[in-house]
Amino acid sequence: MENKPIVTGEATVLDNGPFYHGTRADLQIGDLLTAGFRSNYKPDVIMNHIYFTALPDGAGLAAALARGDGHERVYIVEPTGTFENDPNVTDKKFPGNPTRSYRSQAPLKVVGELTDWVRQTPEQIRQWRERLANLEANSNAEIIN
Incomplete structure (x- = not known):
């Protein structure tokens, strides 16, 4: 699929999906994912956006x-409103958008579930959790909310 610019609000996004959201929540097709929940990376922060x-x-x-006890789930989602490049991993911190990460204040609609993706090993998860703990302990490491 060829990427072409999509103008969304004030931002130009160089991606047309499909899009995915990873969580431990048990959701159904048609459910809406919304902002307003605690960050998985800094739990004292209530997020103003939903990420995908x-x-x-x-x-x-x-x-x-993700926090919680549920099974790891990857949902196929569609933005219901405008979205932008995620500034936590793009231009404000890294050049471009190599992770193809986005955020929106509008809900994401669940349109399916993906069951086949490369899962992290327990050692990789442990390393990621250590990095996140260091990030959480570092008051200079801010989430752009």
């Missing part, structure tokens, strides 16, 4: 790192 990616394995990593 065009990379299934990236959503799988998010599911593995």
Whole structure:
């Protein structure tokens, strides 16, 4: 699929999906994912956006790192409103958008579930959790909310 610019609000997004959201929540087709929940990376922060990616394995990593006891889930989602490049992993911190990560204040609609993605090993998850703990302990590491 060829990427072409999509103008969404004030931002131009160079991706047209499909899009994925990783979580431990048990959702159904038609459910809406919304902003307003605690960050998986800094739990004292209530997120103003809902995050998603065009990379299934990236959503799988998010599911593995998500808080909660449920099974890792990767949902296929459609934005219901405008969205922008995620500034936490793009231009404000890294050049471009190599992770194809986005965020929206509008809900994401669940349109399916993906069951096949590259899962992290227990050692990789442990390493990611250590990095996140260091991030959480570092007051200079801010989430752009």
